Amino acid sequence: xxxxxxxxxxxxxxxxxxxxxxxxxxxxxxxxxxxxxxxxxxxxxxxxxxxxxxxxxxxxxxxxxxxxxxxxxxxxxxxxxxxxxxxxxxxxxxxxxxxxxxxxxxxxxxxxxxxxxxxxxxxxxxxxxxxxxxxxxxxxxxxxxxxxxxxxxxxxxxxxxxxxxxxxxxxxxxxxxxxxxxxxxxxxx
Amino acid sequence: xxxxxxxxxxxxxxxxxxxxxxxxxxxxxxxxxxxxxxxxxxxxxxxxxxxxxxxxxxxxxxxxxxxxxxxxxxxxxxxxxxxxxxxxxxxxxxxxxxxxxxxxxxxxxxxxxxxxxxxxxxxxxxxxxxxxxxx
Numbered sequence: 001x002x003x004x005x006x007x008x009x010x011x012x013x014x015x016x017x018x019x020x021x022x023x024x025x026x027x028x029x030x031x032x033x034x035x036x037x038x039x040x041x042x043x044x045x046x047x048x049x050x051x052x053x054x055x056x057x058x059x060x061x062x063x064x065x066x067x068x069x070x071x072x073x074x075x076x077x078x079x080x081x082x083x084x085x086x087x088x089x090x091x092x093x094x095x096x097x098x099x100x101x102x103x104x105x106x107x108x109x110x111x112x113x114x115x116x117x118x119x120x121x122x123x124x125x126x127x128x129x130x131x132x133x134x135x136x137x138x139x140x141x142x143x144x145x146x147x148x149x150x151x152x153x154x155x156x157x158x159x160x161x162x163x164x165x166x167x168x169x170x171x172x173x174x175x176x177x178x179x180x181x182x183x184x185x186x187x188x189x
Numbered sequence: 190x191x192x193x194x195x196x197x198x199x200x201x202x203x204x205x206x207x208x209x210x211x212x213x214x215x216x217x218x219x220x221x222x223x224x225x226x227x228x229x230x231x232x233x234x235x236x237x238x239x240x241x242x243x244x245x246x247x248x249x250x251x252x253x254x255x256x257x258x259x260x261x262x263x264x265x266x267x268x269x270x271x272x273x274x275x276x277x278x279x280x281x282x283x284x285x286x287x288x289x290x291x292x293x294x295x296x297x298x299x300x301x302x303x304x305x306x307x308x309x310x311x312x313x314x315x316x317x318x319x320x321x322x323x324x
Contacts, residue, residue, distance in 0.1 A: 017242045022242060026235065038217065052233060119216045123217075141207060144206070169210050172213070
């Protein structure tokens with residue numbers, strides 16, 4: 001038998017206030033939660049806020065998680081909803097504009113600068129994809145989730161996951177390929 | 190039916206990691222710019238979750254005995270107070286004549302109230318009759 005506790009076990013312990021159990025759940029899902037939030041918001045700061053808020057919402061509603069073994073999928077739904085709410089709130093606060101260049105105002109080393117550049121390119125390329133494709137490509141190619149895991153968590157057929165992944169990659173490759181200098185950046189990154 | 194296994198050398202990557210896309214997406218990982226990003230993320234979530242976790246621990250520790258004990262802390266003094274008040278009322282009521290007290294109250298005349306007088310039967314008949322002399 002594996003020593004790694006299942007999601008269900010951790011959820012039951014976290015319901016009773018077990019800090020270690022909840023900590024393990026956060027550790028297990030912080031990256032996927034961020035990836036899903038990023039796929040919806042498209043911005044690092046918003047994705048970070050939405051992912052963090054989602055863990056707190058999940059904890060407060062842990063008793064409503066009817067299938068603790070499927071905590072991951074349940075959490076991702078919360079992340080998606082929180083991210084959408086955040087975007088809605090942000091769009092209502094349109095006046096609060098970030099000055100151009102605010103992201104990279106501090107002097108950065110070359111590597112960081114290239115990373116920032118590539119990041120901006122990717123964010124634009126991802127923005128052109130449907131939300132579900134963004135989510136799948138980020139979970140698969142950034143977080144290393146398997147098709148089966150994504151299918152279970154998103155509650156869609158595995159074939160659909162593959163299909164979305166294929167089209168997302170195709171679009172990303174095309175978008176990145178059109179931008180001069182990207183292959184060089186990728187080689188250096 | 191479309192298969193994802195037999196589409197040419199380039200598409201074999203569909204089932205695994207796509208090196209180019211994966212490598213590009215790594216730059217979106219916040220840890221690529223800050224090594225301890227995920228540690229900080231985790232610590233912040235845990236700090237904000239501590240109050241709720243504490244509340245849950247308290248709730249989980251509560252047993253039936255605890256609930257009964259906390260309940261009895263309120264109910265027992267209230268019941269004792271009610272019993273003392275009831276006893277006091279009984280003692281005070283017992284000092285008079287318990288049988289005659291309600292009856293005396295009922296029999297007592299209220300001040301200012303006219304006492305009804307039973308009139309003669311004949312008078313009432315005369316007053317209410319309509320004889321031929323009246324028309």
